[in-house]
Amino acid sequence: MVKRVLVLLALLGLAVGARYNLGTPISEELVAQYDLRPAVLPDGRGLPPGEGKVEEGERIYAEKCASCHGARGEGYPFNRLVAEPFPITKDTEPAEFAIGNYWQYATTLYDYIRRAMPFGAAGTLTNEEVYHLVAFLLYMNGIIDAHEPINQKTLPQVKMPARELLELDPETKRRFPWLTLP
Amino acid sequence: MDRRKFFRLLGAGGLFGLLKAKAQTLPWDEDTFAPMKTLGAPLSEYGQRSPFEEGVVRYISPNLRTRHSGADFAPLEKLEGVITPNGLHFERHHGGVPQVDPAKYRLVIHGMVERPLVFTLEDLKRFPSVTRTYFIECAGNGQNGYRNPPDPQLTATRSRGLASNASWTGVPLALLLKEAGVKPEAKWLIPEGMDAAAYTRSLPLEKAMEDVLVAYAQNGEALRPEQGYPVRLVVPGWEGSIQVKWLRRILVTDLPAMAKDETSEYTDVMADGKVWAFTWIMDPESIITYPSGLQQIKPGFHEIRGLAWSGYGRITKVEISFDEGKTWRQATLEPPVERYAFVRFKMPWHWDGKEVVLWSRAWDEKGNTQPTREEFFKKWGRNNRYHYNAIQAWRILPDGRVVNGDRPLGQQAFGPMGGCGGEVFDG
Numbered sequence: 215m216v217k218r219v220l221v222l223l224a225l226l227g228l229a230v231g232a233r234y235n236l237g238t239p240i241s242e243e244l245v246a247q248y249d250l251r252p253a254v255l256p257d258g259r260g261l262p263p264g265e266g267k268v269e270e271g272e273r274i275y276a277e278k279c280a281s282c283h284g285a286r287g288e289g290y291p292f293n294r295l296v297a298e299p300f301p302i303t304k305d306t307e308p309a310e311f312a313i314g315n316y317w318q319y320a321t322t323l324y325d326y327i328r329r330a331m332p333f334g335a336a337g338t339l340t341n342e343e344v345y346h347l348v349a350f351l352l353y354m355n356g357i358i359d360a361h362e363p364i365n366q367k368t369l370p371q372v373k374m375p376a377r378e379l380l381e382l383d384p385e386t387k388r389r390f391p392w393l394t395l396p
Numbered sequence: 397m398d399r400r401k402f403f404r405l406l407g408a409g410g411l412f413g414l415l416k417a418k419a420q421t422l423p424w425d426e427d428t429f430a431p432m433k434t435l436g437a438p439l440s441e442y443g444q445r446s447p448f449e450e451g452v453v454r455y456i457s458p459n460l461r462t463r464h465s466g467a468d469f470a471p472l473e474k475l476e477g478v479i480t481p482n483g484l485h486f487e488r489h490h491g492g493v494p495q496v497d498p499a500k501y502r503l504v505i506h507g508m509v510e511r512p513l514v515f516t517l518e519d520l521k522r523f524p525s526v527t528r529t530y531f532i533e534c535a536g537n538g539q540n541g542y543r544n545p546p547d548p549q550l551t552a553t554r555s556r557g558l559a560s561n562a563s564w565t566g567v568p569l570a571l572l573l574k575e576a577g578v579k580p581e582a583k584w585l586i587p588e589g590m591d592a593a594a595y596t597r598s599l600p601l602e603k604a605m606e607d608v609l610v611a612y613a614q615n616g617e618a619l620r621p622e623q624g625y626p627v628r629l630v631v632p633g634w635e636g637s638i639q640v641k642w643l644r645r646i647l648v649t650d651l652p653a654m655a656k657d658e659t660s661e662y663t664d665v666m667a668d669g670k671v672w673a674f675t676w677i678m679d680p681e682s683i684i685t686y687p688s689g690l691q692q693i694k695p696g697f698h699e700i701r702g703l704a705w706s707g708y709g710r711i712t713k714v715e716i717s718f719d720e721g722k723t724w725r726q727a728t729l730e731p732p733v734e735r736y737a738f739v740r741f742k743m744p745w746h747w748d749g750k751e752v753v754l755w756s757r758a759w760d761e762k763g764n765t766q767p768t769r770e771e772f773f774k775k776w777g778r779n780n781r782y783h784y785n786a787i788q789a790w791r792i793l794p795d796g797r798v799v800n801g802d803r804p805l806g807q808q809a810f811g812p813m814g815g816c817g818g819e820v821f822d823g
Contacts, residue, residue, distance in 0.1 A: 237505075257651060
């Protein structure tokens with residue numbers, strides 16, 4: 215056993231030592247420039263400063279989103295965004311899945327809208343506009359009320375009803391025992 | 397006509413005369429000899445398939461509302477062997493196929509690392525390389541199995557064609573991570589694509605250190621744009637959606653992103669109403685490609701052919717049943733039988749012209765096999781969109797037509813669910 219551990223350590227040492235000196239080191243400033251649409255983590259890391267307001271979001275939504283997701287987020291021609299604030303059941307059809315009944319993390323909304331919407335013009339929204347849209351969509355789904363401020367601090371605290379349905383695939387848990395869902 | 401008479405005629409009028417006089421009785425016609433009469437095409441710089449094969453194409457559902465987010469299917473029953481030709485590898489993307497200039501291409505690794513690094517394509521190609529054959533399968537493969545009653549028009553393509561198999565060449569991701577020096581607190585990687593969706597997922601560091609490839613070649617040539625040109629992740633045995641294409645950066649961190657495509661999509665609604673996250677590993681699959689849905693066969697000898705694969709490793713056996721699962725016979729596996737790769741299975745068979753239903757099921761090295769439709773729905777929800785791997789049945793009718801042999805489950809109509817937007821747009 216001790217011998218095996220020693221061999222393993224030696225191998226690890228070799229592996230750590232063996233570098234190819236390929237690729238160019240870059241500063242954190244350059245990384246930040248390259249990171250056009252930073253990933254937002256469930257604990258709020260990656261969220262920029264700023265604050266969302268429901269009325270502002272309503273205006274931006276009508277202008278930039280309604281044509282694809284419906285005037286009230288009912289979803290035509292593309293995904294439904296608005297649902298009752300209750301999680302789905304096993305009988306809910308996937309076409310009915312939306313933010314209020316299926317999304318498990320509020321931070322995902324910020325990450326995704328900044329990353330990929332509006333479809334075909336991704337990257338054109340300001341950080342502030344994204345906050346407004348997130349506030350509006352959470353409000354429309356009955357998750358927050360009209361005057362709740364949405365920002366770096368509050369967004370990770372917003373509880374999504376569908377989170378209670380979410381479980382880790384047992385096979386994934388078996389392979390990665392350390393893994394838990396945020 | 398007997399042989400002597402044939403040769404006499406040949407001597408008298410020549411073959412040509414004979415062809416003219418008795419065209420219907422000959423098993424060929426004049427055109428059979430046409431290619432020998434003129435020079436063929438000259439050398440060409442990039443070979444194209446025969447124009448007669450132009451009908452062998454990916455299947456794109458007419459129900460999609462946009463072809464910029466959707467999937468198309470590899471035409472499995474029209475292919476032989478195990479390698480999916482590059483132009484027929486199934487596609488799935490969320491914001492169209494970007495055109496990336498390889499000279500402008502960059503990959504950045506940053507976050508919880510000692511040295512954030514930027515790589516050019518040339519840098520990546522200078523690392524020690526690995527070439528392996530792996531399948532890639534969309535989590536939504538099999539989505540047509542969610543339909544009830546089953547679709548009578550189903551083909552092997554539409555049953556399991558959101559899977560393909562290729563020889564991938566690239567650098568092990570572990571080497572790039574060592575180069576950057578991963579900090580001890582890191583547990584997760586968040587890879588990102590340079591497409592319009594800036595597509596992201598979360599991948600545990602452990603898997604990356606095991607066998608993930610940063611691939612730049614597919615079946616010997618550069619990746620096809622639909623497959624992530626110039627660089628994609630290949631994550632052996634795991635769902636296709638985690639194998640980020642057009643890879644532009646990897647954030648090394650200690651939490652998963654819970655990105656839209658691992659929460660709103662690619663999560664599974666189970667029979668008990670729970671939703672499973674991170675259903676990464678692809679369960680065993682098999683599909684008989686011949687004879688299969690909408691084909692037509694004649695009585696007599698046939699070689700039953702099909703494909704099998706599993707995200708748990710190597711396929712150990714494939715069985716075929718001719719009596720809806722009462723008895724099973726073992727098919728031959730054509731070597732090499734590799735881990736996380738398609739294997740071709742075969743069985744000689746004489747069709748006596750009577751109606752019969754064919755089933756196939758694959759077994760992998762961990763002892764997993766495929767459930768029946770009934771068994772499948774005991775675990776997975778009727779309204780789920782992904783990971784359908786139940787046995788596919790093909791029914792041979794007395795007139796030789798082959799149709800979907802799956803039996804309805806109860807009276808209630810379901811589906812199609814459109815996981816990955818293969819058949820209907822689901823975002």
